[in-house]
Amino acid sequence: MKTTERGTSRSPRPGEVRLEGQPVSSGVAIGYAAIAHDPEPPPIDTARHDCDPAHERVRLHEAITRSTAQLRRLHDRLALLPEDGQVEIGSLLEVYRRMLGPSRLRRGIEARLGHGMLAEAAVQLETEALAAFMLSPPGRPAPEGEDAVAARRRAGEFREIGRRLVRNLSGTPYRSFSTIPDGAILVAEQLRPADAALIDPSRIAAVVTEEGGSTGHTAILLRALGIPAVLATHGLLARIGRRTRLVVDGTTGQVIIRPSTRTAAAARVEVAAYARERQALGRLRRLPARLSSGEVLTLQANLEIPAELPMIAQSGAAGIGLLRSEFLFMNAETLPDEARQEALYRPLVEAMAGDPVTIRVVDWGSEKNSDALTQAGIGTGSDVNPALGLRGIRLLLRHRALLETQFAAILRAATAGPVRVLLPMVSSPAELHEARETYARVGRRLRRRGVDIPDPLPPLGIMIETPAAALMADVLAQEAEFLAIGTNDLTMYTLAADRAATDVAGLYDPLHPAVLRLVRLAADAGLRQRRPVSLCGEMASDPVAVPLLVGLGVRSFSMHASAVPRVKRAVRAAAMDDCRRMACRALEAADGPEVSAMLLAYAATLRHAGDG
Ligand code: PEP
Ligand code: MG
Numbered sequence: 001m002k003t004t005e006r007g008t009s010r011s012p013r014p015g016e017v018r019l020e021g022q023p024v025s026s027g028v029a030i031g032y033a034a035i036a037h038d039p040e041p042p043p044i045d046t047a048r049h050d051c052d053p054a055h056e057r058v059r060l061h062e063a064i065t066r067s068t069a070q071l072r073r074l075h076d077r078l079a080l081l082p083e084d085g086q087v088e089i090g091s092l093l094e095v096y097r098r099m100l101g102p103s104r105l106r107r108g109i110e111a112r113l114g115h116g117m118l119a120e121a122a123v124q125l126e127t128e129a130l131a132a133f134m135l136s137p138p139g140r141p142a143p144e145g146e147d148a149v150a151a152r153r154r155a156g157e158f159r160e161i162g163r164r165l166v167r168n169l170s171g172t173p174y175r176s177f178s179t180i181p182d183g184a185i186l187v188a189e190q191l192r193p194a195d196a197a198l199i200d201p202s203r204i205a206a207v208v209t210e211e212g213g214s215t216g217h218t219a220i221l222l223r224a225l226g227i228p229a230v231l232a233t234h235g236l237l238a239r240i241g242r243r244t245r246l247v248v249d250g251t252t253g254q255v256i257i258r259p260s261t262r263t264a265a266a267a268r269v270e271v272a273a274y275a276r277e278r279q280a281l282g283r284l285r286r287l288p289a290r291l292s293s294g295e296v297l298t299l300q301a302n303l304e305i306p307a308e309l310p311m312i313a314q315s316g317a318a319g320i321g322l323l324r325s326e327f328l329f330m331n332a333e334t335l336p337d338e339a340r341q342e343a344l345y346r347p348l349v350e351a352m353a354g355d356p357v358t359i360r361v362v363d364w365g366s367e368k369n370s371d372a373l374t375q376a377g378i379g380t381g382s383d384v385n386p387a388l389g390l391r392g393i394r395l396l397l398r399h400r401a402l403l404e405t406q407f408a409a410i411l412r413a414a415t416a417g418p419v420r421v422l423l424p425m426v427s428s429p430a431e432l433h434e435a436r437e438t439y440a441r442v443g444r445r446l447r448r449r450g451v452d453i454p455d456p457l458p459p460l461g462i463m464i465e466t467p468a469a470a471l472m473a474d475v476l477a478q479e480a481e482f483l484a485i486g487t488n489d490l491t492m493y494t495l496a497a498d499r500a501a502t503d504v505a506g507l508y509d510p511l512h513p514a515v516l517r518l519v520r521l522a523a524d525a526g527l528r529q530r531r532p533v534s535l536c537g538e539m540a541s542d543p544v545a546v547p548l549l550v551g552l553g554v555r556s557f558s559m560h561a562s563a564v565p566r567v568k569r570a571v572r573a574a575a576m577d578d579c580r581r582m583a584c585r586a587l588e589a590a591d592g593p594e595v596s597a598m599l600l601a602y603a604a605t606l607r608h609a610g611d612g
Helices: 053-080 083-100 104-113 119-135 145-170 193-198 217-225 261-284 306-315 338-351 371-375 393-398 400-416 429-448 467-471 473-479 487-495 513-528 546-551 561-573 576-588 592-606
Strands: 003-005 017-020 022-025 028-035 185-188 206-209 229-231 245-249 254-257 298-303 320-324 357-360 419-423 460-464 483-485 533-535 556-560
Touching (some): 028 206, 053 083, 053 104, 083 145, 119 145, 185 245, 193 217, 261 561, 298 306, 338 357, 393 400, 400 429, 460 473, 467 473, 473 483, 513 576, 556 561
Parallel strands (some): 003 017, 206 229, 298 556, 320 357, 460 483, 483 533
Antiparallel strands (some): 028 245, 245 254
């Protein structure tokens, strides 16, 4: 008997049963269920106010030390994980590590201890208060769409670090996956991101949970680890026992309990196909990004935080095409000075071992936020429409000391390897000119002081992410030494559709011919002025879109490191003539869906042709 159900609970019985959950990480697996339970920490007395603050502070301090050590051990495991997993887990561990440092969370907990609270209670109440603040900030409308997703994720991070501290305060151990048999399918009511980070993808065949959603950190981590996973599979636990056989399809979200012989055989065929696909992608890393017609492209990686570095180094990326320096300011309480910035840039440049690193000066404003800048009195001014207000280079030219400090730190670090300096949100040649004068002045000042910096100064380039910059690219390229097309913002500003708003998500389409025409203008301007042009928006990670961008004249792409192998496969299968033909048709198309249909049809003709 086969049934397809969603979420009702009935007692287990023999026969094949199909449930549907949320598919979060593709791939098919077949194996026996291993059900994981967590030991619960003892209940917390939040009403007590008679504790000795000094004693509780010592306990808190010890719990922080233990938590930090656990996070460090998790971090040490990063190198053992597949590269895709290293980025997501590394980023998350970095967030937790910062929270345990001199953070708002720490200050809040310590203030509560001052009122005689038990450390466990102070941690629980403070993390809950911060999570609640994220979900509905007082005096502001509750976040919606993408903002709501980000707020839920941030709230989850506070709760997670709170749970870790409480466990360490009460001596309650974490669940261990070490006893789970090899090849088993991990089943749990819920899986926290830190649990996901402990999973060894070479041992666990798949993950299924009753709770969770596709945009949370756990889902992101499981995707990054490459483990087939289905979350929110309601009613699963009521139907299975230890060693119940399961088939998990992380692409469709189907979980099959006690598969029939025929179902199991079909699943085994799919498991083998998935393994072949991963192996093929792995082999690609060492091959060049050469079109089937012979032209060689450059594929680089974007870097958001330093923890992504190991993954970039192994992804086959030829350097960092976009280092978003916002991470320096994001969770910081004070502005990082020249020495601190240099200390962060230098190891990144060194680690790339001769491959270039493009460092973008801070692009603060619009949806990006920074406590450190706000506290230093550097506001973006416009509440009305922040995306159209003081952002990127506009803000930096207004707060020149910030720009000068960052230029100086980058110039000092640039003796460690090839560096390029990138200006965000340029919309007029005057901005570039002013920034270039500042850059040269900072260079002269450092030399006068006897500081070792490269001569000539590293190339100074601009983002092409406003329609004005794209339309003026030929003029800008006379003074900019390179152009980096940012299709994320270029799409937003061209189509007047916010990149983060769900209600206009249908209008936000980087394949809209209006956006493509601007990309073409920028690529042409670079070619005519002999300036290198790269593209570093999310579009560069899309293997289906990249052949079209090649046809539009772009030869260098910077993307999320995990996307490099798939993009390389698409590139190696494509031929320049086809790319150019598609570009001509796309520029004449009426809308994005028409372009998308053409690209998908082309991709279908190439499937897997670039593996060899
Ligand atoms: C872009 O706008 O495409 C870009 C790469 O910059 P960011 O996403 O950081 O705004
Ligand atoms: Mg941008």
